[in-house]
Amino acid sequence: xxxxxxxxxxxxxxxxxxxxxxxxxxxxxxxxxxxxxxxxxxxxxxxxxxxxxxxxxxxxxxxxxxxxxxxxxxxxxxxxxxxxxxxxxxxxxxxxxxxxxxxxxxxxxxxxxxxxxxxxxxxxxxxxxxxxxxxxxxxxxxxxxxxxxxxxxxxxxxxxxxxxxxxxxxxxxxxxxxxxxxxxxxxxxxxxxxxxxxxxxxxxxxxxxxxxxxxxxxxxxxxxxxxxxxxxxxxxxxxxxxxxxxxxxxxxxxxxxxxxxxxxxxxxxxxxxxxxxxxxxxxxxxxxxxxxxxxxxxxxxxxxxxxxxxxxxxxxxxxxxxxxxxxxxxxxxxxxxxxxxxxxxxxxxxxxxxxxxxxxxxxxxx
Amino acid sequence: xxxxxxxxxxxxxxxxxxxxxxxxxxxxxxxxxxxxxxxxxxxxxxxxxxxxxxxxxxxxxxxxxxxxxxxxxxxxxxxxxxxxxxxxxxxxxxxxxxxxxxxxxxxxxxxxxxxxxxxxxxxxxxxxxxxxxxxxxxxxxxxxxxxxxxxxxxxxxxxxxxxxxxxxxxxxxxxxxxxxxxxxxxxxxxxxxxxxxxxxxxxxxxxxxxxxxxxxxxxxxxxxxxxxxxxxxxxxxxxxxxxxxxxxxxxxxxxxxxxxxxxxxxxxxxxxxxxxxxxxxxxxxxxxxxxxxxxxxxxxxxxxxxxxxxxxxxxxxxxxxxxxxxxxxxxxxxxxxxxxxxxxx
Numbered sequence: 001x002x003x004x005x006x007x008x009x010x011x012x013x014x015x016x017x018x019x020x021x022x023x024x025x026x027x028x029x030x031x032x033x034x035x036x037x038x039x040x041x042x043x044x045x046x047x048x049x050x051x052x053x054x055x056x057x058x059x060x061x062x063x064x065x066x067x068x069x070x071x072x073x074x075x076x077x078x079x080x081x082x083x084x085x086x087x088x089x090x091x092x093x094x095x096x097x098x099x100x101x102x103x104x105x106x107x108x109x110x111x112x113x114x115x116x117x118x119x120x121x122x123x124x125x126x127x128x129x130x131x132x133x134x135x136x137x138x139x140x141x142x143x144x145x146x147x148x149x150x151x152x153x154x155x156x157x158x159x160x161x162x163x164x165x166x167x168x169x170x171x172x173x174x175x176x177x178x179x180x181x182x183x184x185x186x187x188x189x190x191x192x193x194x195x196x197x198x199x200x201x202x203x204x205x206x207x208x209x210x211x212x213x214x215x216x217x218x219x220x221x222x223x224x225x226x227x228x229x230x231x232x233x234x235x236x237x238x239x240x241x242x243x244x245x246x247x248x249x250x251x252x253x254x255x256x257x258x259x260x261x262x263x264x265x266x267x268x269x270x271x272x273x274x275x276x277x278x279x280x281x282x283x284x285x286x287x288x289x290x291x292x293x294x295x296x297x298x299x300x301x302x303x304x305x306x307x308x309x310x311x312x313x314x315x316x317x318x319x320x321x322x323x324x325x326x327x328x329x330x331x332x333x334x335x336x337x338x339x340x341x342x343x344x345x346x347x348x349x350x351x352x353x354x355x356x357x358x359x360x361x362x363x364x365x366x
Numbered sequence: 367x368x369x370x371x372x373x374x375x376x377x378x379x380x381x382x383x384x385x386x387x388x389x390x391x392x393x394x395x396x397x398x399x400x401x402x403x404x405x406x407x408x409x410x411x412x413x414x415x416x417x418x419x420x421x422x423x424x425x426x427x428x429x430x431x432x433x434x435x436x437x438x439x440x441x442x443x444x445x446x447x448x449x450x451x452x453x454x455x456x457x458x459x460x461x462x463x464x465x466x467x468x469x470x471x472x473x474x475x476x477x478x479x480x481x482x483x484x485x486x487x488x489x490x491x492x493x494x495x496x497x498x499x500x501x502x503x504x505x506x507x508x509x510x511x512x513x514x515x516x517x518x519x520x521x522x523x524x525x526x527x528x529x530x531x532x533x534x535x536x537x538x539x540x541x542x543x544x545x546x547x548x549x550x551x552x553x554x555x556x557x558x559x560x561x562x563x564x565x566x567x568x569x570x571x572x573x574x575x576x577x578x579x580x581x582x583x584x585x586x587x588x589x590x591x592x593x594x595x596x597x598x599x600x601x602x603x604x605x606x607x608x609x610x611x612x613x614x615x616x617x618x619x620x621x622x623x624x625x626x627x628x629x630x631x632x633x634x635x636x637x638x639x640x641x642x643x644x645x646x647x648x649x650x651x652x653x654x655x656x657x658x659x660x661x662x663x664x665x666x667x668x669x670x671x672x673x674x675x676x677x678x679x680x681x682x683x684x685x686x687x688x689x690x691x692x693x694x695x696x697x698x699x700x701x702x703x704x705x706x707x708x709x710x711x
Contacts (some may be wrong), residue, residue: 010620010692013694043638044691045693045695047695048696049694090636094704114707116635222691222695223693337700
């Protein structure tokens with residue numbers, strides 16, 4: 001398959017691996033920011049092939065993992081309203097809220113639908129004028145344009161029964177929060193390729209310059225990841241700190257202007273709560289006042305109690321790369337993909353689930 | 367091959383509650399539809415059940431079919447309901463002989479659709495050389511079903527050379543898939559509501575009894591285990607084998623046969639083909655010594671062109687299935703925690 005098979009080429013992968021092995025001289029901690037990269041590292045067994053000096057640390061770029069618990073409870077609360085059709089991306093359904101997941105709410109009779117695009121939700125709203133249709137708009141800069149487009153379209157259609165429950169977060173502030181953390185051990189980043197496809201690279205230059213930390217915008221296929229890791233290791237070994245673009249076949253320096261314009265039209269930057277990390281200033285989007293009618297948070301009176309995360313769960317430390325999943329006392333014991341205590345165990349992009357599948361923890365608890 | 371049978375004249379163009387009442391409507395539906403189409407000496411008895419004479423060791427299995435949509439590229443739920451149970455018998459090393467056929471119909475199902483399904487059932491049964499000897503029809507109110515649910519139960523006598531059991535699986539055995547994986551599940555996904563792909567992909571549902579019979583004729587007890595990787599896909603079946611035998615399984619990603627179109631749709635939909643349902647393939651665990659010959663034999667058959675040795679059974683890492691990726695990395699292929707859910711990005 002063109003544009004895929006060449007980035008899964010075993011010979012090329014081996015070439016990059018050999019180069020990584022011959023370049024590295026000491027211990028480096030590299031954080032891959034995006035959950036999609038984590039998923040690919042695990043799926044292709046890449047961590048196994050890297051020299052032991054190169055430690056990959058799984059970053060906070062898993063939208064499922066960082067969506068606050070009370071927002072999941074809100075989505076469930078809305079879904080259980082007989083007048084609401086709640087639409088969501090697939091992997092949000094299994095995430096545990098404080099009492100249940102959307103999947104359990106669906107089994108209990110709630111109208112929860114898995115969609116691939118928020119535009120489908122607009123269509124459902126158009127076809128069901130007597131129902132309220134809410135899209136659970138979770139994600140990073142990558143999902144923001146489509147979510148914005150859904151509001152833009154609903155506005156043009158004059159729909160009054162469509163809204164989004166947004167947990168729209170931004171990558172650069174989270175990277176900064178990770179670097180700023182006193183316990184942080186991150187030496188370099190693989191920046192998130194698809195986020196940069198939308199937003200471009202400009203936001204990252206100040207981070208690289210200010211913190212003197214190497215960053216390589218990296219794709220998702222095995223060869224992409226290995227090349228990204230090699231470029232990062234080369235910088236680290238030379239003591240350089242540059243912003244490089246490994247994913248130039250997709251990422252343009254200025255990003256996608258049209259998508260950015262659409263985002264600015266519908267959303268404004270706001271403080272956001274991140275599950276496991278807490279509130280990070282200016283780290284997300286909320287719907288602009290002009291489109292307030294499409295903001296489910298404002299449209300509905302949603303009463304959910306603020307619930308504390310389970311005390312044993314160290315998701316926040318894992319998301320910041322301070323602790324490895326295996327350092328959690330509950331890992332693979334009380335907390336498994338079948339019965340996750342914290343969100344990183346839910347999604348296959350989550351660091352804990354990734355480790356669980358990768359490391360044979362399944363066997364130790366079977 | 368599709369059968370062409372003209373639909374008999376019926377009083378209704380949709381299924382009504384009356385068709386499940388047991389009264390006149392039921393009888394008319396059965397007489398001019400089911401009995402007419404599946405006619406055989408057992409049905410002609412018009413008795414409460416079929417009385418069969420069985421000889422020797424017999425396999426017995428049942429399965430229910432609740433697929434949505436009920437019509438999908440090149441096939442429908444009826445064909446699936448026959449092939450599914452026939453294939454379960456084949457996986458036991460049995461030659462399928464008799465089927466029961468039960469419908470739960472939802473009020474409002476179009477008679478033309480029901481007829482098309484019945485015709486597909488007849489066609490699939492003929493191809494698999496099985497007789498439908500007993501059955502049942504119930505109708506539920508609109509909203510209480512999903513157009514049509516089908517249950518089939520099957521009986522077949524064991525092939526004389528068959529010795530198929532999980533306990534026969536040994537370290538060193540090779541694991542073979544009989545054809546490309548994930549085709550059926552992806553074909554179904556491509557026509558689900560909301561996902562309109564311009565795709566030519568067809569379900570690969572088919573009876574596997576004939577292929578299995580040839581393998582058993584040729585290789586007999588060297589065929590240690592047969593499984594059809596339906597729900598949960600290849601990964602789930604391999605995990606079941608590893609768990610039940612307390613042995614490890616190693617598979618090679620580069621040996622997994624996958625149609626280009628299936629692979630592309632899996633990429634788009636965020637699905638792992640290892641977990642996607644299959645209807646027209648089986649997994650064979652066979653002695654190392656004959657494994658190449660089995661693949662050659664399969665490749666010479668109509669539905670085995672892409673047969674491949676995908677891995678082997680090992681004493682290492684008991685209960686675990688380990689995949690070596692195309693670039694040489696390893697990962698554990700677990701059972702799914704639940705349904706496979708598409709990822710956000």
